[in-house]
Amino acid sequence: MERVESKASFGGRQEVWVHDSEVLGVPMRFGIYLPPQAAEGACPVVYFLSGLTCTEQNFITKAGAQRAAAELGLIVVAPDTSPRGEAVADDAAYDLGQGAGFYVNATQAPWAAHYRMYDYVVDELPALVEAHFPASDKRSITGHSMGGHGALVIALRNPGRYASVSAFAPIVAPTAVPWGHKALGAYLGEDRSAWAAWDACALVAQASERLPLLVDQGDADGFLAEQLQPERLREACAAAGHPLTLRMQPGYDHSYYFIASFIADHLAHAGAALG
Amino acid sequence: MERVESKASFGGRQEVWVHDSEVLGVPMRFGIYLPPQAAEGACPVVYFLSGLTCTEQNFITKAGAQRAAAELGLIVVAPDTSPRGEAVADDAAYDLGQGAGFYVNATQAPWAAHYRMYDYVVDELPALVEAHFPASDKRSITGHSMGGHGALVIALRNPGRYASVSAFAPIVAPTAVPWGHKALGAYLGEDRSAWAAWDACALVAQASERLPLLVDQGDADGFLAEQLQPERLREACAAAGHPLTLRMQPGYDHSYYFIASFIADHLAHAGAALG
Numbered sequence: 001m002e003r004v005e006s007k008a009s010f011g012g013r014q015e016v017w018v019h020d021s022e023v024l025g026v027p028m029r030f031g032i033y034l035p036p037q038a039a040e041g042a043c044p045v046v047y048f049l050s051g052l053t054c055t056e057q058n059f060i061t062k063a064g065a066q067r068a069a070a071e072l073g074l075i076v077v078a079p080d081t082s083p084r085g086e087a088v089a090d091d092a093a094y095d096l097g098q099g100a101g102f103y104v105n106a107t108q109a110p111w112a113a114h115y116r117m118y119d120y121v122v123d124e125l126p127a128l129v130e131a132h133f134p135a136s137d138k139r140s141i142t143g144h145s146m147g148g149h150g151a152l153v154i155a156l157r158n159p160g161r162y163a164s165v166s167a168f169a170p171i172v173a174p175t176a177v178p179w180g181h182k183a184l185g186a187y188l189g190e191d192r193s194a195w196a197a198w199d200a201c202a203l204v205a206q207a208s209e210r211l212p213l214l215v216d217q218g219d220a221d222g223f224l225a226e227q228l229q230p231e232r233l234r235e236a237c238a239a240a241g242h243p244l245t246l247r248m249q250p251g252y253d254h255s256y257y258f259i260a261s262f263i264a265d266h267l268a269h270a271g272a273a274l275g
Numbered sequence: 276m277e278r279v280e281s282k283a284s285f286g287g288r289q290e291v292w293v294h295d296s297e298v299l300g301v302p303m304r305f306g307i308y309l310p311p312q313a314a315e316g317a318c319p320v321v322y323f324l325s326g327l328t329c330t331e332q333n334f335i336t337k338a339g340a341q342r343a344a345a346e347l348g349l350i351v352v353a354p355d356t357s358p359r360g361e362a363v364a365d366d367a368a369y370d371l372g373q374g375a376g377f378y379v380n381a382t383q384a385p386w387a388a389h390y391r392m393y394d395y396v397v398d399e400l401p402a403l404v405e406a407h408f409p410a411s412d413k414r415s416i417t418g419h420s421m422g423g424h425g426a427l428v429i430a431l432r433n434p435g436r437y438a439s440v441s442a443f444a445p446i447v448a449p450t451a452v453p454w455g456h457k458a459l460g461a462y463l464g465e466d467r468s469a470w471a472a473w474d475a476c477a478l479v480a481q482a483s484e485r486l487p488l489l490v491d492q493g494d495a496d497g498f499l500a501e502q503l504q505p506e507r508l509r510e511a512c513a514a515a516g517h518p519l520t521l522r523m524q525p526g527y528d529h530s531y532y533f534i535a536s537f538i539a540d541h542l543a544h545a546g547a548a549l550g
Contacts, residue, residue, distance in 0.1 A: 008495065008526035010536045064339035064535060220283065251283035260339060261285045 001132060004029070010070035011036040014060055023116050023124045024083040030125065031060040032133065037073035042136040044163070044274035045075045045129060046267060047121065049143030049150040052179075053099045056080050059144075062256035068264035072271040075135050079125055081146070083114040095179055096186055102174070103150030104198050106187035115187055122154055122161070140270035144168040144259055145223070146179070152200035152213065159209035164273035166214035166266045168259050169221055172233035175199040179227050201236040212243040214269050216262045218252025276407060279304070285345035286311040289335055298391050298399045299358040305400065306335040307408060312348035317411040319438070319549035320350045320404060321542060322396065324418030324425040327454075328374045331355045334419075337531035343539040347546040350410050354400055356421070358389040370454055371461055377449070378425030379473050381462035390462055397429055397436070415545035419443040419534055420498070421454070427475035427488065434484030439548035441489035441541045443534050444496055447508035448476045454502050476511040487518040489544050491537045493527025 005016035012035040021028040037043050046069070050059050059065070059078040069076045082088075082101030089110035091097035101117035129135050141162050143151035148170025155165035174180025175195045184195045196202040204213075217230045224230075230246055237244035252258040280291035287310040296303040312318050321344070325334050334340070334353040344351045357363075357376030364385035366372035372386075381390035404410050416437050418426035423445025430440035449455020450470045459470045471477040479488075492505045499505075505521055512519035527533040 007528060007530055007532040008493065008524075008536070009532040014532055061531070062336050064342065066532075066535070067339065067342075218283065249283070253282060255282055256336065257282040257284040257289055257341070260341070261283070264342075 001128070009033065009066045012038065012066065012070050014066060016056060016060070019128060021083070021120060021124060023120045025114050026083045026085050026088060028083065028120070029056045029080050031056040031078040032129065033060070033066050033069050033076040034133065035070045035073050035075065038075060038134045042134050043073050043075045044138035044140070045077055045126070045135045046270045047125075047139065047141045047151075048076060048078045049103060049121065049141070049147030050078060050081050051143075051145030051147050052081070053094050054081050055099070058256065062260065063263050064260045065263045065267065068267040072267055074267055074271055074274070075129070075133065076267070077125065077129055079121060082117060088114045096182055100146065100183065102146055102183040102187060102198075103153065104184070104187050107194070108187060108189045111187050117150070118154065121150065122158060138163055138274050140164040140274055142166040142168070142266050142270065143170070145254065146171060148215070149174055149200060153198055153203060155211055156200060156203035156207050157197070159207070159211070162211070164270050165211055166269055168262065168266070169217050169223070169228055169254055170200065170215060171227060172230055173199055173201045175202065176232065177227045177229060201232050204233070204236045204240050204242045207240065207242060210242055212245065213237065214266065215244065215246045216249055216265070217246065218249045218254065218258050220251050221254045223254055276403070284308065284341045287313065287341065287345050289341060291331060291335070294403060296358070296395060296399060298395045300389050301358045301360050301363060303358065303395070304331045304355050306331040306353040307404065308335070308341050308344050308351040309408065310345045310348050310350065313350060313409045317409050318348050318350045319413035319415070320352055320401070320410045321545045322400075322414065322416045322426075323351060323353045324378060324396065324416070324422030325353060325356050326418075326420030326422050327356070328369050329356050330374070333531065337535065338538050339535045340538045340542065343542040347542055349542055349546055349549070350404070350408065351542070352400065352404055354396060357392060363389045371457055375421065375458060377421055377458040377462060377473075378428060379459070379462050382469070383462060383464045386462050392425070393429065396425065397433060413438055413549050415439040415549055417441040417443070417541050417545065418445070420529065421446060423490070424449055424475060428473055428478060430486055431475060431478035431482050432472070434482070434486070437486070439489075439545050440486055441544055443537065443541070444492050444498070444503055444529055445475065445490060446502060447505055448474055450474045450477065451507065452502045452504060476507050479508070479511045479515050479517045482515065482517060485517055487520065488512065489541065490519065490521045491524055491540070492521065493524045493529065493533050495526050496529045498529055
């Protein structure tokens with residue numbers, strides 16, 4: 001594992017590391033913010049999963065999360081959104097292949113060889129972080145768009161593993177929208193019975209742990225009606241009795257200006273749960 | 276004048292506008308953050324001048340200034356760093372020509388035709404902002420690196436025009452360092468007697484108004500020893516009795532992580548002076 005960036009930021013350090021991922025079979029980069037409190041002892045970790053087309057850079061340069069993380073004493077880890085490189089299958093579209101791993105374990109050729117972002121985020125990355133940094137084993141998870149989908153699915157599939165979960169403009173029902181149809185069809189195959197395990201709305205219906213969900217969604221988001229459809233999550237949570245705080249934010253779009261405006265709320269939500 | 280971006284941000288709007296600049300003779304873009312308070316009445320304006328290679332985008336996407344501006348009720352205007360386009364003289368180097376206007380009025384061919392960033396920032400842009408937005412005529416100015424030089428020079432040359440001035444890692448003595456030698460030599464000619472009017476250290480010696488200077492400088496900045504040399508400003512201010520707060524920030528480099536970490540302090544400094 002090698003450190004490729006280290007920048008002073010709000011009294012802590014914003015770093016980028018590269019490591020050879022066993023799960024993904026390629027080198028992977030991730031951003032990690034180490035707050036000032038990490039110099040004194042282990043801090044809890046918030047994982048931020050980014051959206052389509054992003055690398056580890058988008059969140060660390062544009063979201064302004066370091067300020068709140070420094071105040072709250074939270075480590076914030078931002079992985080890349082897929083395996084990358086010449087050896088890795090890809091697609092010319094922005095919403096499939098490199099930059100679009102969808103946080104699933106692919107079962108179909110040519111994707112199955114490297115696209116296992118679920119296992120990477122759930123197991124390999126936290127083990128690495130907790131072994132090499134002053135990180136406790138207390139974790140929260142959040143993300144944006146495709147990464148909001150990832151955060152919700154990962155928390156719902158792993159009861160007890162995350163102290164809290166939240167999402168910005170998540171794809172709440174990939175089995176019902178074009179982005180999800182395309183990605184799940186490619187990565188998991190056209191047998192749709194395999195898709196429900198990767199759909200937050202479907203997972204809420206059978207969750208054994210009622211971890212409260214915090215979701216922010218801009219009402220001027222250009223993807224709202226076709227791809228995001230947060231009302232599906234509201235209905236699924238209502239039907240299951242699953243606690244949900246869904247905040248429709250007036251005037252906000254799908255950009256990092258939206259994330260930056262509310263990241264402090266999401267880190268405070270995580271910080272309260274992490275203690 | 277045309278609005279090309281408008282994003283909700285911290286309860287206000289981050290916008291980008293393009294207009295035909297009379298002073299520069301080309302279309303120019305600038306970022307403007309309108310805080311929530313601008314919906315109720317005129318707000319004072321802070322001008323942020325960016326550094327080498329930047330457009331209006333770097334500051335508005337990476338500095339995280341919107342949060343503090345929203346709290347303080349400040350409009351923040353971030354212009355581009357030079358005239359641009361095929362009709363505009365350029366140089367292959369990153370530190371001359373397009374992206375490197377140095378906030379001077381050029382007198383030498385081929386630059387004199389368009390490179391008048393000083394007049395643009397001092398006169399044309401504020402007139403435009405104050406005519407078309409809910410902006411009062413109360414102004415402060417700040418900037419980074421080449422833009423820190425611009426902020427200091429512009430404030431020192433225009434007593435009474437700015438309520439406050441500050442800078443991040445400014446080029447305090449362009450007449451004494453390589454970046455300045457190259458840019459001032461090209462834009463103003465090799466007769467160095469013309470250079471002192473664009474050098475903050477030289478201007479401090481003859482300032483009629485003792486406007487306090489706030490400067491943050493990272494001590495891990497890779498440009499510190501060769502290009503920035505803040506000790507020259509400390510000496511010039513001490514000799515002139517000019518008030519200076521120079522904060523050496525341990526571990527910080529020249530990046531936007533540095534700016535983001537201290538922008539709230541600089542906006543608070545401006546906000547206090549603007550009332």
